[in-house]
Amino acid sequence: MAVSGKTKVFGVIGDPVEHSLSPVIQNAALAASKLDCTFLAFKVKSTAVGKAMDGMRAFGIQGLNVTMPHKTAVLNFLDEVHQTARALKAVNTVKNESDKLLGFNTDGTGAMSALRENGVEPKGKKVMLLGAGGAARAIAFVLADQVDELSILNRTIQPAAELADLIKERFNSKVVAYALSPLTLKANLADADLLINATSIGMKSNANKTLIVPKWLKPDLAVMDIVYDPIETKLAKNARAAGAKVVSGVEMLIYQGAASFEIWTGRKAPIEVMRKAALNHLQKVQKS
Ligand code: NAP
Numbered sequence: 001m002a003v004s005g006k007t008k009v010f011g012v013i014g015d016p017v018e019h020s021l022s023p024v025i026q027n028a029a030l031a032a033s034k035l036d037c038t039f040l041a042f043k044v045k046s047t048a049v050g051k052a053m054d055g056m057r058a059f060g061i062q063g064l065n066v067t068m069p070h071k072t073a074v075l076n077f078l079d080e081v082h083q084t085a086r087a088l089k090a091v092n093t094v095k096n097e098s099d100k101l102l103g104f105n106t107d108g109t110g111a112m113s114a115l116r117e118n119g120v121e122p123k124g125k126k127v128m129l130l131g132a133g134g135a136a137r138a139i140a141f142v143l144a145d146q147v148d149e150l151s152i153l154n155r156t157i158q159p160a161a162e163l164a165d166l167i168k169e170r171f172n173s174k175v176v177a178y179a180l181s182p183l184t185l186k187a188n189l190a191d192a193d194l195l196i197n198a199t200s201i202g203m204k205s206n207a208n209k210t211l212i213v214p215k216w217l218k219p220d221l222a223v224m225d226i227v228y229d230p231i232e233t234k235l236a237k238n239a240r241a242a243g244a245k246v247v248s249g250v251e252m253l254i255y256q257g258a259a260s261f262e263i264w265t266g267r268k269a270p271i272e273v274m275r276k277a278a279l280n281h282l283q284k285v286q287k288s
Contacts, residue, residue, distance in 0.1 A: 001036055008037040009059065010264060013044040013052055013074075014067035021228075021278055022065045025257045028277035032270040037062070044070065053077035057099045063264035064094045065257075071134060078103040087170065088137050093260040104263055107135055108142030110256025111196070111226065117255065117271075118247045120222045124148050125193040130180065130211060132159035135226055136198035145171040151188045153180045155199070180211065189216045195239075197225040202233035210235040219243030228253050231282050250278055 001007075010030070012022040018041065026039040042064075044052045049070050054077075056064060066074050071090040075081055078094065081103040085091045091103035115122055127147045129140055132154035144150060144167045152175065154160035160177035167175045178184040189195060189212065201209050207230055217223070223239040228249035232240075239246050258269035 001031060001034070003038055004036070006036055008035075009040065009061045010037055010063045011040040011042050011061060012065040012067055013042045013049075013070055015043055015045055015069065017041045017043045017067065020065075020067055021253060021281060022067070022257065024281045025254065025274045025278050026065075026261060028273050029257070029261050029270050030265075032273040033265065033267055035265060035267075037265075046070070046073065049073045050077045053094075053101060056094065056096055056101065060096070062096050063260070064096075065260055066092050066094060068134075075103060077101070084108065084138075084141060087166070088141060090134055090138065092256070093263055095263050104260075105138055106256045106259035106263070107138035107252075108140075109259050110254075111135075111139045111224070111252045112142050112146075113255035113259070114247055114251035115194075115222075115224060118245075118251055120194065120224070120245060120247055122147050122194055126191055127151070127194045127196065128153065128188045128192040129196045129198060130154075130201075131198035132156075132163050132177075133198065133200075136196075137163055139196060139198055139226070140167060140175075144173045144175065147173070147194075149174045149176075151176050151178060151192070153178045153184055153188065155180050182213075185211060186213070186216055189221075192221065194222045194224070197223075197227065197233075197235055200227065202227040202230075202235055204229050208234055210238060212238070214238040214242065217242035217244055221245075222247070224252070225249055226252050228278075229282060230286060231279065250275070250282065254278055 030037045085105035093104040095102045126149045152160045157179040164175045164177040222245040224247040226249040261269040
């Protein structure tokens with residue numbers, strides 16, 4: 001749709017922001033939904049997050065995704081923050097409702113939808129989560145009141161222990177934190193139903209790495225690697241070869257974006273269009 005004086009603006013703020021996939025998937029979704037809207041990337045310095053929120057009101061920007069490193073800082077400049085985002089101290093979606101800025105976090109619900117829409121039901125399962133960074137925290141929070149047991153394994157024990165405590169304060173869940181080691185990885189995986197990698201291991205910069213020894217993987221395991229570039233990580237390849245059910249990080253990317261789209265527009269997100277746009281873009285980037 002051609003941009004006109006009536007076109008509404010959405011966007012993503014971050015620093016760096018040039019490689020964000022949000023413009024790719026959100027513009028595809030807006031166009032497919034025939035909405036007279038556009039989605040842009042704004043590079044915002046850490047010192048200018050408050051000014052960016054003032055600008056959002058001043059320019060009437062309808063919605064923003066918030067990416068690193070502003071997910072926590074942005075909380076100080078919002079009028080209302082959804083309880084999950086407040087507990088996580090991380091906002092990835094801002095909605096402008098008549099100059100009132102509302103903050104949400106869609107990473108956890110995105111991960112949950114990615115699992116369920118791909119035939120993996122975490123309810124009542126033993127789940128092993130690798131990582132205790134921003135994405136892992138959001139996932140743990142949403143999984144916590146659904147699963148039977150949650151083990152959180154992290155290279156540095158402190159954030160994993162803090163996350164486990166935060167969850168135990170809020171939910172009546174069985175959550176245990178471990179320092180990540182070959183011993184704790186192997187022991188926890190032995191009786192896990194679902195393994196989620198939410199560390200950055202497996203990303204393009206260290207694409208040949210995985211924390212999981214292939215022979216530990218088994219056909220009755222489901223594996224979600226939230227790393228989406230490369231599209232199929234080494235862990236995902238090994239899991240597929242072992243006969244495990246695999247959910248790609250691209251799925252979480254799409255469903256967290258879909259949740260933002262639905263918050264902003266009130267419309268059902270066109271998932272297939274968003275998936276196609278993300279995969280086309282990632283395939284092009286990987287070839288270059
Ligand atoms: P983050 O907050 O920086 O957390 C990074 C995590 O990786 C921490 O738990 C860190 O452990 C761990 N880690 C880093 N290097 C490690 C190593 N050499 N060995 C073991 N653990 C290591 O990052 P994030 O925002 O949570 O993102 C994590 C990954 O998820 C990134 O690859 C990101 O692209 C991806 N992601 C995907 C989606 C999606 O929609 N699919 C959404 C968000 C993020 P320490 O605490 O010990 O440092």
